[in-house]
Amino acid sequence: MENYYQKEIETASQEQIREWQNERLVKTVHHVWENNEFYRKRMQEKGVTPEDIKSVDDLYKLPFTTKDDLREQYPYGLLSKPLDECVRIQSTSGTTGRRVVAFYTQHDIDLWDDCCARAIVAAGGTKDDVCHVSYGYGLFTGGPGLNGGSHKVGCLTLPMSSGNTERQIQFMTDLGSTILCCTPSYAAYLAESIIEKGLRDKIKLKAGIFGAEAWTEEMRQDIQDKLGIKAYDIYGLTEISGPGVSFECSEQTGMHINEDHFIAEIIDPNTGEVLPEGAKGELVFTSITKEAFPLLRYRTRDICILSRKPCSCGRTHVKMTKPLGRSDDMLIVKGVNVFPSQIEMVLLQKGLTSNYQIIVDREKTTDSIEVKVEMTPALFHDTMTTLEAKEQEITDALKSVLGIYAKISIVEPKSIVRSEGKAVRVIDKRNLYKNN
Amino acid sequence: MTISQLSIFAENKPGTIYEITRTIADAGVDIRALSVADTQDFGILRLIVSDIEKARQALNEDNCVVSVTQVIGVAVPDKPGGLADVLKILKDAEINVEYVYAFITISGKNACVVLRVGDNEKAIKILNDAGVTLLSEDFIKQL
Numbered sequence: 001m002e003n004y005y006q007k008e009i010e011t012a013s014q015e016q017i018r019e020w021q022n023e024r025l026v027k028t029v030h031h032v033w034e035n036n037e038f039y040r041k042r043m044q045e046k047g048v049t050p051e052d053i054k055s056v057d058d059l060y061k062l063p064f065t066t067k068d069d070l071r072e073q074y075p076y077g078l079l080s081k082p083l084d085e086c087v088r089i090q091s092t093s094g095t096t097g098r099r100v101v102a103f104y105t106q107h108d109i110d111l112w113d114d115c116c117a118r119a120i121v122a123a124g125g126t127k128d129d130v131c132h133v134s135y136g137y138g139l140f141t142g143g144p145g146l147n148g149g150s151h152k153v154g155c156l157t158l159p160m161s162s163g164n165t166e167r168q169i170q171f172m173t174d175l176g177s178t179i180l181c182c183t184p185s186y187a188a189y190l191a192e193s194i195i196e197k198g199l200r201d202k203i204k205l206k207a208g209i210f211g212a213e214a215w216t217e218e219m220r221q222d223i224q225d226k227l228g229i230k231a232y233d234i235y236g237l238t239e240i241s242g243p244g245v246s247f248e249c250s251e252q253t254g255m256h257i258n259e260d261h262f263i264a265e266i267i268d269p270n271t272g273e274v275l276p277e278g279a280k281g282e283l284v285f286t287s288i289t290k291e292a293f294p295l296l297r298y299r300t301r302d303i304c305i306l307s308r309k310p311c312s313c314g315r316t317h318v319k320m321t322k323p324l325g326r327s328d329d330m331l332i333v334k335g336v337n338v339f340p341s342q343i344e345m346v347l348l349q350k351g352l353t354s355n356y357q358i359i360v361d362r363e364k365t366t367d368s369i370e371v372k373v374e375m376t377p378a379l380f381h382d383t384m385t386t387l388e389a390k391e392q393e394i395t396d397a398l399k400s401v402l403g404i405y406a407k408i409s410i411v412e413p414k415s416i417v418r419s420e421g422k423a424v425r426v427i428d429k430r431n432l433y434k435n436n
Numbered sequence: 437m438t439i440s441q442l443s444i445f446a447e448n449k450p451g452t453i454y455e456i457t458r459t460i461a462d463a464g465v466d467i468r469a470l471s472v473a474d475t476q477d478f479g480i481l482r483l484i485v486s487d488i489e490k491a492r493q494a495l496n497e498d499n500c501v502v503s504v505t506q507v508i509g510v511a512v513p514d515k516p517g518g519l520a521d522v523l524k525i526l527k528d529a530e531i532n533v534e535y536v537y538a539f540i541t542i543s544g545k546n547a548c549v550v551l552r553v554g555d556n557e558k559a560i561k562i563l564n565d566a567g568v569t570l571l572s573e574d575f576i577k578q579l
Contacts (some may be wrong), residue, residue, distance in 0.1 A: 186459065375445045380443070380503055381443075382480060382505045382533065384475065388475070410477070411446045413499045413500070
């Protein structure tokens with residue numbers, strides 16, 4: 001028997017969903033037009049007024065919003081409610097000067113929690129469960145999102161946050177955690193640690209909700225086998241709200257998008273043209289119930305396919321595939337967003353050339369990032385101590401910008417492979433998108 | 437009086453030192469002394485050669501990163517304690533030795549030692565005062 005957190009919404013007819021979307025889109029467009037100068041200007045530039053938007057059919061008339069817009073408008077430019085009505089800020093993983101902050105009213109938090117609650121119930125969660133949240137808590141949305149959802153479902157919530165694997169496993173065994181929420185790579189790491197300690201029989205996990213980074217079907221199978229659980233994918237972005245924008249059901253064949261809150265489109269990333277259902281393209285979201293930080297046609301840069309094929313779980317909301325790639329060069333390493341341009345900036349600041357190569361790998365379950373950079377006469381020195389100090393300086397600078405450790409490897413000049421005169425910037429050995 | 441040393445960046449992979457020495461050989465330059473410092477990932481090859489300009493040019497053309505460092509060459513009596521006596525002079529003057537390597541010439545009773553110190557000028561004065569024989573560029577060329 002399939003359980004739902006909000007059955008009437010989750011199994012509503014296509015017509016009903018469309019009706020909600022039409023009404024809420026119109027309301028949202030009026031809301032941002034009246035309360036947000038940035039959107040009003042953008043719409044005026046496109047020659048669109050709120051009166052032109054009568055239904056989802058008119059969505060294509062609205063301007064896109066990009067991550068660059070969010071950065072440029074930092075911190076308050078995209079806020080559509082007075083600050084005194086906001087109760088929370090979250091921020092994307094990332095870096096100095098390139099942060100994106102999102103604001104929430106209490107209403108926004110409630111709806112976000114509902115979305116996460118739907119994901120937990122879809123994974124078999126009830127008020128009898130012990131929900132072990134090992135996503136990071138703080139500015140990152142993973143912890144707060146699943147924590148809120150878990151409360152809504154009525155689970156006993158363990159706000160573990162990330163790290164300290166010993167303690168994670170101890171609580172898991174002592175308090176009988178039944179649902180694990182974390183990144184898939186951390187789940188795989190926990191699974192190995194549990195097996196190494198011979199505690200496989202002591203854990204009571206039945207399900208896992210794993211997101212915030214790409215993972216393969218093989219990895220799902222591996223985690224499921226090792227922990228004896230069912231592993232569910234969850235998708236979201238801080239800009240849109242956080243985890244729970246879409247989530248997997250028992251069928252495990254894609255993630256249902258919460259269409260009563262978010263309208264999804266697939267576009268051609270080069271032309272911006274809207275593509276028909278079933279086409280592969282860039283996923284674009286318009287949030288239609290948010291007050292503080294609604295986004296019009298936000299370009300996620302994730303490449304996906306949408307499907308409205310009926311689902312055996314009974315949910316009627318459109319399903320998206322796992323992201324099949326990116327339409328920009330962003331990498332997700334250890335759950336942290338990394339742009340090659342950030343690395344390039346550090347290298348140039350430190351007197352190195354832009355001949356570099358980023359190699360991302362996954363040893364067992366842990367992501368690693370290595371930056372190969374070519375030696376230059378300016379960097380070179382005849383004593384090892386000076387060279388090592390310089391290397392350390394670059395490592396430290398990268399750590400402070402990226403937020404994660406990256407190994408620096410200095411290589412001979414002109415040894416980084418160039419294709420058609422251009423260096424191959426990124427080699428991702430993880431093959432995260434290979435199944436798709 | 438200092439002598440010029442070539443320092444060459446070498447990635448830690450098979451064949452690197454071969455290729456560097458081959459390039460120098462093809463340029464018709466003799467290697468007088470050699471030392472290698474290495475970490476897990478890369479090394480620094482330090483050479484005293486018969487014709488530093490020729491060697492540098494050939495290595496540059498071969499895309500090597502090369503720098504020229506002024507080091508001190510001293511002639512040390514080829515007997516027990518020969519090198520220790522010289523190093524004691526530097527120690528007493530609190531001059532830090534970054535690295536040191538030696539080479540033996542076919543003729544003569546002396547071993548030649550290359551010293552890379554923190555302060556060349558000070559070291560030269562002190563070694564001169566102590567009567568240590570310093571090697572000149574000309575001496576290296578004639579070896």
